[in-house]
Amino acid sequence: MYLNNFHSIQPPYQQNQAESLSWLASIYKAAQQGQSSTEAEYNKLLQRVACSAKQIATRHFFIPDPELVDLDQHLVYPVKDSPRGITMLERHQFYGKAVKKIFDEIYESRKFPDDLIHVSCTGYISPSAAQMAALRAPHNVTVTHSYHMGCYGAFPALRMASGFLSNKDILGPKKTVDLVHTELCSLHMDPQDPSLEQMVIQSLFADGAIAYSMTSEKPTQGYQLKSLYEELVPGTEDAMEWMVSDWGMKMTLSKDVPTMVGQKIFDFTQRWLESRNESFEKLLEKAIFAVHPGGPKIIDQVAKQLGLREDQVSGSRALLKDRGNMSSATLPHLWERILLDDTVLSGTPILSFAFGPGLTICGSLMEKL
Numbered sequence: 001m002y003l004n005n006f007h008s009i010q011p012p013y014q015q016n017q018a019e020s021l022s023w024l025a026s027i028y029k030a031a032q033q034g035q036s037s038t039e040a041e042y043n044k045l046l047q048r049v050a051c052s053a054k055q056i057a058t059r060h061f062f063i064p065d066p067e068l069v070d071l072d073q074h075l076v077y078p079v080k081d082s083p084r085g086i087t088m089l090e091r092h093q094f095y096g097k098a099v100k101k102i103f104d105e106i107y108e109s110r111k112f113p114d115d116l117i118h119v120s121c122t123g124y125i126s127p128s129a130a131q132m133a134a135l136r137a138p139h140n141v142t143v144t145h146s147y148h149m150g151c152y153g154a155f156p157a158l159r160m161a162s163g164f165l166s167n168k169d170i171l172g173p174k175k176t177v178d179l180v181h182t183e184l185c186s187l188h189m190d191p192q193d194p195s196l197e198q199m200v201i202q203s204l205f206a207d208g209a210i211a212y213s214m215t216s217e218k219p220t221q222g223y224q225l226k227s228l229y230e231e232l233v234p235g236t237e238d239a240m241e242w243m244v245s246d247w248g249m250k251m252t253l254s255k256d257v258p259t260m261v262g263q264k265i266f267d268f269t270q271r272w273l274e275s276r277n278e279s280f281e282k283l284l285e286k287a288i289f290a291v292h293p294g295g296p297k298i299i300d301q302v303a304k305q306l307g308l309r310e311d312q313v314s315g316s317r318a319l320l321k322d323r324g325n326m327s328s329a330t331l332p333h334l335w336e337r338i339l340l341d342d343t344v345l346s347g348t349p350i351l352s353f354a355f356g357p358g359l360t361i362c363g364s365l366m367e368k369l
Contacts, residue, residue: 087246119182
């Protein structure tokens with residue numbers, strides 16, 4: 001199976017990290033009605049615990065609020081009138097309109113596939129924007145939703161796509177499966193919860209959208225997908241959660257997640273590659289490692305435990321700095337960058353890792369064509 005035809009969408013709004021932290025401080029202050037903490041005090045806390053401008057330079061958004069100085073103009077977080085922001089229903093209505101525009105842009109020039117997998121953990125509407133797009137196709141397009149997987153969401157979608165293309169006896173012959181990620185993480189904040197944990201989360205996540213294809217026919221440019229693997233880590237169920245709440249999705253994130261990942265990643269990698277008759281030692285010599293940048297410490301732990309050179313994870317650090325954590329859309333953005341990087345030669349192995357609730361650890365082995 002092969003991956004190709006990447007098409008990322010640039011969200012219309014962006015903010016550098018220093019401005020973003022100042023915006024968060026102003027939102028927190030305005031939402032805490034009747035409490036004495038000042039905006040300067042919130043800013044000081046954010047400077048201490050949030051992802052710094054050295055780690056994340058800019059983040060991009062599909063909501064305009066972070067660019068708006070006037071709180072009265074906010075669409076999602078009108079905290080003067082609604083201290084928690086708009087309702088969950090209204091956030092999903094916003095999501096639906098934004099994602100429809102994304103699909104319209106993607107399929108304005110892109111050929112429709114046989115199958116379309118919509119990946120997201122930040123918005124669910126039925127019928128979905130993916131189904132609405134499929135209705136415009138000149139032929140039947142089967143739509144599958146792969147929702148709520150979190151940051152590792154690309155991997156279950158890849159498994160689905162490979163199964164759709166392989167299972168011709170049951171599903172009929174198919175040539176192309178498109179995978180489309182639409183993540184609007186910016187929709188999910190409760191401004192009345194300025195806990196340290198939420199400050200870290202709200203300084204880390206950003207929005208992202210990208211489409212790409214899986215085919216059984218070899219393209220001129222892309223990746224050969226050689227292996228997928230996934231494990232749950234026992235005893236870590238409470239380390240990360242992503243659940244529906246009254247005011248957006250609510251995430252919990254233990255500060256120990258990077259350490260938990262670090263303790264398991266070497267054995268995970270060895271078990272996986274040995275089961276596929278691959279040698280980690282040989283791959284290590286020339287592989288690029290696409291580590292999901294869940295945060296700078298995640299990259300640090302994976303690099304340390306696997307004995308990686310800094311140049312082998314530099315793409316993950318660069319993407320985190322340029323875009324932040326875009327949940328499931330992040331690794332596909334990194335794959336697109338590596339594909340367009342002429343310094344990464346044909347034949348280079350690409351080992352990818354992502355992590356999410358469970359804790360779940362996922363890996364893939366690809367080779368650049």
